[in-house]
Structure formats: C-alpha cells, structure tokens
Amino acid sequence: DQQVKQNSPSLSVQEGRISILNCDYTNSMFDYFLWYKKYPAEGPTFLISISSIKDKNEDGRFTVFLNKSAKHLSLHIVPSQPGDSAVYFCAAKLRRGSTLGRLYFGRGTQLTVWP
Amino acid sequence: DAGVIQSPRHEVTEMGQEVTLRCKPISGHDYLFWYRQTMMRGLELLIYFNNNVPIDDSGMPEDRFSAKMPNASFSTLKIQPSEPRDSAVYFCASTGRDPRDANEQFFGPGTRLTVL
Numbered sequence: 001d002q003q004v005k006q007n008s009p010s011l012s013v014q015e016g017r018i019s020i021l022n023c024d025y026t027n028s029m030f031d032y033f034l035w036y037k038k039y040p041a042e043g044p045t046f047l048i049s050i051s052s053i054k055d056k057n058e059d060g061r062f063t064v065f066l067n068k069s070a071k072h073l074s075l076h077i078v079p080s081q082p083g084d085s086a087v088y089f090c091a092a093k094l095r096r097g098s099t100l101g102r103l104y105f106g107r108g109t110q111l112t113v114w115p
Numbered sequence: 116d117a118g119v120i121q122s123p124r125h126e127v128t129e130m131g132q133e134v135t136l137r138c139k140p141i142s143g144h145d146y147l148f149w150y151r152q153t154m155m156r157g158l159e160l161l162i163y164f165n166n167n168v169p170i171d172d173s174g175m176p177e178d179r180f181s182a183k184m185p186n187a188s189f190s191t192l193k194i195q196p197s198e199p200r201d202s203a204v205y206f207c208a209s210t211g212r213d214p215r216d217a218n219e220q221f222f223g224p225g226t227r228l229t230v231l
Binding site: 002006034041042043044045046049089091093094095096100101102103104105106107108 | 119150154155156157158159160163170171206208213214215216217218219220221222223224225
C-alpha cells in the first residue's frame with residue numbers, strides 16, 4: 001500500500017504563475033520529507049526537504065509546506081518557469097527506527113509550465 | 116565526477132530470459148540503492164547496500180529478483196526468469212552519508228526494461 005500519495009498525475013501552469021504540487025502520507029511516524037525532480041531520460045535529483053519539526057522551508061523559488069495534523073505537504077514554485085517542467089516526486093522517511101532511513105516515494109506529478 | 120553509471124540504458128528481452136542490470140556508484144559512496152519506477156507504484160525501493168552488504172531487501176518482489184555488490188564500485192540486479200510485469204525503469208542511486216541523515220541520493224539515468 002502506498003504510504004506516500006500524489007493524487008494528481010499532472011499539473012499545467014502558465015509561466016510566471018504559481019505551481020502547487022500536493023502530497024499526502026499515511027504513516028504518522030515519518031519525520032522527514034523531501035521533493036525530487038526528474039527530467040526525461042534522467043534520474044531524479046533532490047530539490048528541497050523539510051523536517052517534521054518545521055512547517056515551512058524555503059529555497060529560492062521553491063517552498064515546501066508541511067501540515068502534520070493533515071498529513072499533507074505541498075511544494076510551491078513561484079514564479080514558475082518552462083524549465084521547471086518535469087516530474088516531481090514526493091518522498092518521506094523515518095530518520096530513526098528499523099527502516100534505517102529508506103525513502104518512500106509517491107507516484108509523481110508531471111508539471112508542465114507553458115509560455 | 117561521472118555520477119552514477121548504469122548499463123544498459125535500454126533492454127528489450129523476451130519472457131523467460133535472464134536480465135542483468137549493472138550499476139557503478141559514485142566513487143567513495145558506500146550506500147547503494149536499487150529502485151524500480153512504474154506508473155502504478157511510482158518509485159519503489161527494491162534493496163539497498165551499505166559497504167557491499169545488503170541492509171534492506173524487503174522491497175525485492177520475489178525470488179526471481181536478486182542483487183549483488185561484489186565490490187564497492189559495482190552492483191548487479193538480476194531477474195531470472197523475466198516476466199512482462201517486470202517492465203519498468205530501474206534506477207540505481209548512491210550516497211556517501213547514512214540515509215537517515217542524508218537528503219540526497221544521487222541517481223543514475225536508469226535502465227528501461229521491456230519484457231515481451
């Protein structure tokens with residue numbers, strides 16, 4: 001069963017507008033969350049992360065928000081650029097415990113930013 | 116640094132054949148991961164190694180799948196016999212830090228496997 005869910009397989013946004021990608025998780029023990037970005041014919045690359053002790057982390061145009069009570073996180077990209085067009089994967093992990101830091105990924109959301 | 120290297124990039128085979136995927140991690144990285152990407156399940160961890168020793172193989176789907184890491188610079192993922200439902204993109208990733216603390220896992224470009 002998917003412990004990390006990205007329910008929107010695709011998102012289309014105009015250049016300059018905000019892109020909001022959503023992610024839900026079921027395991028309340030997850031204590032660290034990450035977003036990876038993937039271009040065609042390449043492997044995923046790390047984008048941004050957030051610890052469960054925070055509710056927001058910002059890095060340039062990218063901001064991740066965490067709502068622990070709702071078990072929900074989102075990635076905001078402002079302003080969106082055509083080069084942001086890629087598949088975005090949400091991931092979660094437990095830093096401590098038997099899973100030894102393994103990453104649990106969602107299915108991904110294809111973001112398309114059009115001019 | 117050349118990054119994580121995977122071969123082949125594409126593999127087309129027939130059901131029942133043996134398939135071997137190869138990975139060379141980034142030099143100095145002592146954690147190596149094998150993932151599978153499908154539309155239905157997204158990115159799934161199959162197995163990971165630390166210092167060439169398998170640490171977590173709970174994601175390996177069944178006995179047809181096996182992975183080895185004979186040395187620090189090489190790993191293989193073998194499927195024998197292959198089935199059409201094994202068709203997917205297989206990624207190898209590595210990191211030099213404990214996965215509990217590391218943000219980044221560095222992924223290779225993947226091997227696209229098609230089993231007819």
